[in-house]
Amino acid sequence: MEHLRIVVCPDSFKGSLSASEVASAVADGVLDVAPDAVVTCLPMADGGEGTLDALLAVWGVEPLTVSTVDAIGRPTSARWAVSPDGRTAVVELAEASGLPGVADAPLQPLHASTRGTGDLARAALDAGVAEILVCLGGSASTDGGSGILTGLGARLLDADGNQVPDGGEGLASVASLDLSGLHPRAREVRWRLAVDVTNPLVGELGAARVFGPQKGARGGDAEFLDGALRHWAEVLERETGAAVGQVPGTGAAGGVPAGLIAVLGAETTPGALLVAEAVGLPAALASADLVITGEGSFDSQSVNGKVADGVARLAAASPTRPPVVVVAGQVLLPEAQARAAGIAAAFSIAPGPVELDDLIARTAPRLRDLAAAVTSLVTAGRR
Incomplete structure (x- = not known):
């Protein structure tokens, strides 16, 4: 036998x-x-927290570390990894922009951002990888991916040409998107986003209304953030031609896929299947x-x-x-x-x-x- x-x-x-x-x-x-x-x-994961560790175990590589900021702007460090062949980078959003990293402070649903994850993605681009897997899960913010784009060199400007502050609140005043400073390789690599929800960016089932309360949204915060994300979607469509407001999965991680799909041409993949392929x-x-x-x-x-x-x-x-x-x-x-x-x-x-x-x-x-x-x-x- x-x-x-x-x-x-x-x-x-x-x-x-x-x-x-x-x-x-x-x-x-x-x-x-x-x-x-x-x-x-x-070892497997569903694309959320723990995915980085699962891939490190299978690939047999050591994590790399970047000095960055957490979801509320405090200095921190976060890990990321490169596959043994050097072609694929894995960035786990929870490492720099997750709820665990701000568990010691009051939640800031209007101001928390993903800028720290943008720093990780920038490091991956600098390393010369051809593909970046962004594992979405455990997010502390509702910023439509704007923080990641800012970390990669994009500028969100208000009607007076001033850069808007990080976080979901700032999205309400965005008038234009300046991509002239975007990392030169940002649109050359393949971006794959691991998601485990099918919620759209906005609406009753959107990022703010469904997941905002988990991130501290109280009273009218969720409604305000939904309106800010709706405005962000309008700006993205005007600037890039991509209509992302109702695309399934764009409500993941506070709307991160919306910004990355519109600006970087990212694609969403069920997290478990993405990890399965990677291992x-x-x-x-x-x-x-x-x-x-x-x-x-x-x-x-x-x-x-x-x-x-x-x-x-x-x-x-x-x-x-x-x-x-x-x-x-x-x-x-x-x-x-x-x-x-x-x-x-x-x-x-x-x-x-x-x-x-x-x-x-x-x-x-x-x-x-x-x-x-x-x-x-x-x-x-x-x-």
């Missing part, structure tokens, strides 16, 4: 283990039962007998653009169509819905009623035991 070929491609278990640590624990469990199995570990998952699945993925909570969100959904779709499209098994901290999705999404089975690491703190403290050994049990079932079936 040929050696069992298993691809282990989990997301992180937030608050407990990174995707790389989850993959390692699962691999250990597989090898406990099937020491001759060929196990390929490809080489489709090729690995082509010869797999079994796929084990996982995340902290397996629920309805999991089969709507998250890692498990992306893995299941790619597995169904691969030549061997390997079964996909999910391991999770908790399983909340009904079995019928999981099967309909292409998931063969989903198992929780909880042995029964257990306190959350205990579950978190013992996530790794429980993942190892669960992976061993799953592998035992699979090997028994093969015999």
